[in-house]
Amino acid sequence: MTANGLRDTGFFGRFAAAVSNFFSAVAEARRMADRYDYLSRLSNTELAQMGLVREDIPQVVARSR
Template sequence: MATITATPTREFGLFGRMGAAVSKVGAAIVEARQMAARYEQLRRMSNSELAKLGCTRDEIAQLVVRGL
């Protein structure tokens, strides 16, 4: 009888670790761009539009960091 065991892949060796690091940097860049876009979207809103969301202009950066 044959059995198959699934194990998660690991990054071995220098090139595997470098590839994983590059992937993490890429993901961080994507996240930073998304946060910048959300910040700009909120920044362009009027004070009354922000109030409808339950926030003030001073809270925009905090909202973006928290993931609004």
């Protein structure tokens, strides 16, 4: 078994693992985009209450992975 729970059965196993990894990466990118959208819609006052300024948003999103 591989780390993602799929059996390594040669080409098919590697292909299935690659597809699984791809969809996991897409889901992670979607979560990051949603977080960025959420934070970017907040007012500067709301961001300040969280200890952030608008320029911090990309770094916060990248670190929240």
